[in-house]
Amino acid sequence: MFVHRRRGWEIAPSKATPEAVVLGRRGLIGAAAGAGILAASARPAGAWSLLGGSKAPPVVLKPLTAPRNARYDAGRAITDEHEATSYNNYYEFGMSKSVTDAAAALVSDPWTIEIAGMVNTPRRIGFDELMKQVTLEERVYRHRCVEAWAMTVPWVGFPLAALVKLAEPLGSASYVKFTTLADTKTMPGLRQSWYPWPYTEGLTMQEAMNELTFLSVGMYGKTIPPQDGAPIRLTVPWKYGFKSAKSIVRVEFTDQQPLSFWQQLQDSEYGFWANVNPDVPHPRWSQAEERLLGTGESVPTRIWNGYGEYVASMYADKTKERLFV
Numbered sequence: 001m002f003v004h005r006r007r008g009w010e011i012a013p014s015k016a017t018p019e020a021v022v023l024g025r026r027g028l029i030g031a032a033a034g035a036g037i038l039a040a041s042a043r044p045a046g047a048w049s050l051l052g053g054s055k056a057p058p059v060v061l062k063p064l065t066a067p068r069n070a071r072y073d074a075g076r077a078i079t080d081e082h083e084a085t086s087y088n089n090y091y092e093f094g095m096s097k098s099v100t101d102a103a104a105a106l107v108s109d110p111w112t113i114e115i116a117g118m119v120n121t122p123r124r125i126g127f128d129e130l131m132k133q134v135t136l137e138e139r140v141y142r143h144r145c146v147e148a149w150a151m152t153v154p155w156v157g158f159p160l161a162a163l164v165k166l167a168e169p170l171g172s173a174s175y176v177k178f179t180t181l182a183d184t185k186t187m188p189g190l191r192q193s194w195y196p197w198p199y200t201e202g203l204t205m206q207e208a209m210n211e212l213t214f215l216s217v218g219m220y221g222k223t224i225p226p227q228d229g230a231p232i233r234l235t236v237p238w239k240y241g242f243k244s245a246k247s248i249v250r251v252e253f254t255d256q257q258p259l260s261f262w263q264q265l266q267d268s269e270y271g272f273w274a275n276v277n278p279d280v281p282h283p284r285w286s287q288a289e290e291r292l293l294g295t296g297e298s299v300p301t302r303i304w305n306g307y308g309e310y311v312a313s314m315y316a317d318k319t320k321e322r323l324f325v
């Protein structure tokens with residue numbers, strides 16, 4: 001059980017220095033793809049192994065634009081792209097905030113997602129095939145980490161509800177569990193055996209069907225970079241960022257509340273619900289304010305990260321639950 005080791009996200013923000021981004025953005029290829037993206041960020045399968053010692057070549061992202069959904073106005077400036085894509089938590093690639101180089105080893109094409117558990121027909125669906133069955137849109141969401149930093153990101157993706165519909169879950173399924181890639185050949189963090197790999201997360205079915213819950217396949221008009229969870233990640237904007245699982249390979253429908261990665265490590269600090277609330281401090285720090293990345297500015301945290309009108313009613317009957325840790 002993890003208790004003594006200090007996690008990267010517990011480093012004081014002042015001590016976490018983002019590195020320069022190494023993405024080969026000038027080398028972007030292809031025409032603006034609209035909703036027609038087929039392959040995610042370009043990293044050919046089996047190109048090389050990070051553990052073999054060679055440095056991964058720069059990642060080439062593809063343009064990926066979709067109409068912006070004006071319903072979700074973030075009410076704040078979009079975070080500078082470089083800031084947002086070079087200050088990350090992706091423990092499979094290391095505990096530092098600067099995992100861009102390491103994450104370049106991620107093999108995100110081809111990619112398959114397993115639909116499992118309580119569904120009519122368990123099956124596997126290729127990422128390209130999935131992209132043909134959904135309609136992409138852009139949503140600008142506030143993104144709030146439990147560490148008290150925040151950013152505002154233009155994500156490109158589609159509602160998780162669309163995938164749930166394709167999956168045809170049984171009526172008895174009440175939770176969705178997400179499992180993310182755990183590839184020992186390319187992910188050096190997996191050597192840290194005290195972590196309960198693979199990274200998993202979960203939502204109630206009601207949360208999964210909420211209109212805000214999004215599967216992101218792009219950001220800033222391009223395919224999602226490896227360090228941000230290529231080729232597909234969850235984006236749950238009213239919850240602390242650790243709920244937003246990156247590089248999803250399995251979506252399982254279940255009637256048991258999933259035990260997430262961070263819950264297994266420290267349930268008292270990183271619980272199942274993890275909804276943002278300025279008045280409920282993390283056991284070791286305040287959540288009253290958040291630091292807006294790239295601005296030097298701190299602003300008051302908002303309950304439900306400001307998305308209460310969309311989500312608060314889901315929790316009205318859960319008065320006995322630890323909703324905000």
Ligand code: MTE
Pocket residue numbers: 009087088089090091092144145146180181199227228229240241242243244245246247
């Ligand atoms: N997903 C995986 N697979 N591995 C991780 O380490 N970190 C989580 C979440 N999803 C994580 C993950 C945490 S703690 C946060 S705050 C967000 O991703 C950070 O997303 P970002 O780096 O794109 O800002």
